Amino acid sequence: MGKKIVIVGGVAGGATAAARLRRLNEEDEIIVLEKGEYISFANCGLPYYIGGVITNRDALLVQTVEGMSKKFNLDIRNLSEATSINREEKTITVTKVDTGETYEEAYDYAILSPGARPIVPPFDGLEEAENVFTLRNIPDTDQIKTWVDEQKPHHAVVIGGGFIGIEMAENLAERGIKVKLVELSDQVMGPVDKEMAGYLHQELRDKRVELIFQDGVEAFLDRGKKVQLDSGKELVSDITIMAIGVRPESELARESGLELGERGGIVVDKSLKTSDDAIYALGDAVEVKDYIQQTPVMVPLAWPANRQGRLVADHINGKNVAYTGTLGTSVARVFGLTVAATGNNEKTLRRLGVTYEAVHVHPASNATYYPGGSPIAMKLIFDPENGNIFGAQAVGRNGVEKRIDVIATAIKGKLTVEDLPDLELSYAPPYSSAKDPVNVAGYAAMNIIEGAAEVVHFHEIDEIVREGGTLIDVREAEEYEAGNIKGAQNIPLGELRGRLEELPKNKPIHVHCQVGLRGYLATRILNNNGFRAINLSGGYKTYTISREM
């Protein structure tokens, strides 16, 4: 006799769990309830279909109800919403979305993978607006695409600068629409820190997306044709996308008395069990542990949902598996740039009061003499005591996500920054350099830990100069002329050894170059000549980009 398992939600987590459940067991009765029309669709591809990068709508439907039912011998019911759970009786009430009919379905195990829905505050004028959309599923996509195809909007407003907001800004811009992006904080793309977001701001502006920071929606006027902001600014809009974040779709769990976290995520243990032994939950709807800090977090990404879907199926079939937390590894394309990150960022560590150090390096994606080589801005954040890696962020045109994946793997392997120089990564001119960017980041971090290179950061240097500190710009004279940090004196690296007598021995000497490398070399020369030199991490490049807001 098989078990009877009812899955709520038929997309990333739910469909994965269903497939794996069947692979483990031919006997079990497996029912998938999906309130929408479609199951197993490519959420992540939706913006690109709207933008015309993906041209075939069917390609978004990874599995169909019929196809998947047959392939995996599943009982998949779309347009079927789980509307309540009777935990005593172990039954779920199912409401047919088109007819409103309801019935009870019994379960031995229930799996909740209901996802998260876009946050939509009750703004004034929202109800009357016809041109305001959110994006979560295929019907949303069809609506937006039809609007763009038929109304041919000239002006778009995107509210929110996270993944979905940025992808929509890009895809609308690619369709020739003038886009304004409104963001409440002072940067787009929360997973990276502000100075790293600076590169994205530059790229978005280069591609004619107007960025409006530290402002939010106050109301929609004129049936949505005008978006009024908190600042009083009014934006003309032919189409508005609301993408200010998602909220776990945990009402069903809440109403059935399952434990929820502070921010509404369903609480699960390591085996992804809820507070009810017969009910598992996973994906965007659950609260998980941050892999590094073990603090509760919600990370609405596809990898965790897929991974958890498989683990739940395994656990139900008696395997002793555990989900050990989410690193939050992520990547996005922003026009010609790629931005990727893993682990904790500085903002998080500051909030948690964790002591950390960071380095910025700008190595080339591949051999500079080979076409296509371009700089990657990399930030590595680590524990200065023991070298443990907290996280990494990178932005550039090529090879960005490769380096973040390598560091995500290093973290899972419990490697420290000391081990990064020893990572033997593949090298040929089209792909990397003989010292890979990850090696270079490791070297730079180790030099700080070992005391071979003292560093100061972009946000500290102005104050230091203001208070009378010495700052030497070791770039060439032409570079200095083209733009420099106020108060910096120019002594090109090649002249440094011959001009040591110009420098004070009784106080620290701050040095900087363009990206940090020559500044480091200068530091070494000075330190080995009895000075105390301190390098500006990431150089002039990181310093200037941090002003891009």
Next chain:
Amino acid sequence: MGKKIVIVGGVAGGATAAARLRRLNEEDEIIVLEKGEYISFANCGLPYYIGGVITNRDALLVQTVEGMSKKFNLDIRNLSEATSINREEKTITVTKVDTGETYEEAYDYAILSPGARPIVPPFDGLEEAENVFTLRNIPDTDQIKTWVDEQKPHHAVVIGGGFIGIEMAENLAERGIKVKLVELSDQVMGPVDKEMAGYLHQELRDKRVELIFQDGVEAFLDRGKKVQLDSGKELVSDITIMAIGVRPESELARESGLELGERGGIVVDKSLKTSDDAIYALGDAVEVKDYIQQTPVMVPLAWPANRQGRLVADHINGKNVAYTGTLGTSVARVFGLTVAATGNNEKTLRRLGVTYEAVHVHPASNATYYPGGSPIAMKLIFDPENGNIFGAQAVGRNGVEKRIDVIATAIKGKLTVEDLPDLELSYAPPYSSAKDPVNVAGYAAMNIIEGAAEVVHFHEIDEIVREGGTLIDVREAEEYEAGNIKGAQNIPLGELRGRLEELPKNKPIHVHCQVGLRGYLATRILNNNGFRAINLSGGYKTYTISREM
């Protein structure tokens, strides 16, 4: 008082050691001896300059004698060959290459980074041939490029199908020359196993490179215009590149009585010291330990030379560092394909008598619904007892080296195949899938280890069928019609559950599909219905490509 350090060889290992030595210490006297005209050049870029991909010759000169001398306060002497070492006196005899003058130079420490030279057997007719070249340095490059520019060759013969041979074949072909590649073994690109090389063979042939296997040069006739092979075949050649491998340039070490390994590499310990405490050696000239097996190997690649150069400088300056062995991570472009590998391949493991298991998977480089997604053929080799990773190989059009770098990192982190599904790698449609190819390879390997999926390999299946074994092809009828394995019966996956009674319960049932995934699904259905099913790893794709020789 500083130390006096003499470095022999001024390119990858030597120049890196010199730069780091100076960063650690301003006092030391650092002399670099380079017998060639150029130091610190981009060896790895040379083929691409000949092919016209790199257009600026100066870009190949990473550092010049003058520039580097000044930047790092080094005494760099080009056209200066170290011709003998007097270890008692701690002096090196230097011969000026242009004048023949000699002098002695004393050292506290000597560092040997003389590299490796192309192997050139004394073939009949070689001396008279004007059109036979090897490629190691800038003068070689200039000669070949001049020959191509001026003689406008129609027919080229490349001897040797390793990295340099293939890169030269590609670059000559890109210049419109008809290339024949002659290789003694039955595959190109030794670091990968034969079935993986099959994809490269296909690509090379598609790009009109003619491949001649299991044949070698017998003699050069007609001043090199004809290349006679062992088989008797004669090839017309306007230009011939000899690239049959390199041999450590260890004569100087040998003559000064330093210990050499069996194949002529200089023997060094973990701190890269030779048998003489005052002499270090590194790079292509040394024998190192294979990182995984700890057997002696020689790996003439740029990453090890760069890494070792830094470690030697550190050790001389009293740091307690160690080189723990070389994984041999490598990558090459072969026209539109990328091939990459890390760790041990099957050939090596078989030779060493190590028990191993392998899986072949063919996941997409990125979401299949997003443009640019294309399959990566991946092979993961592991210890079936404990899941330790021995090595991995991959071939495809995109994202190939990323997956190999991730696995190389996993190996250094002592992760096993069991940990690969837990690697949280970055995902958005342009970059990967929600289950990254590395995750998929890990799943497939774990299924074998856990006994959930028994597999058979491409080279075993014909014999099994010949001896009366049952083989079910679970692809769709059209796929089966288009080409199939002799003796296979077609039962599409979707029909399998309904046709179980056609199958024998008393003997194993072999199944296969196109790439291994549907075959695995069939295996699960069959096993869970009481059959013993065995899947063909990598499916029809791996089976057919293995025949590409």
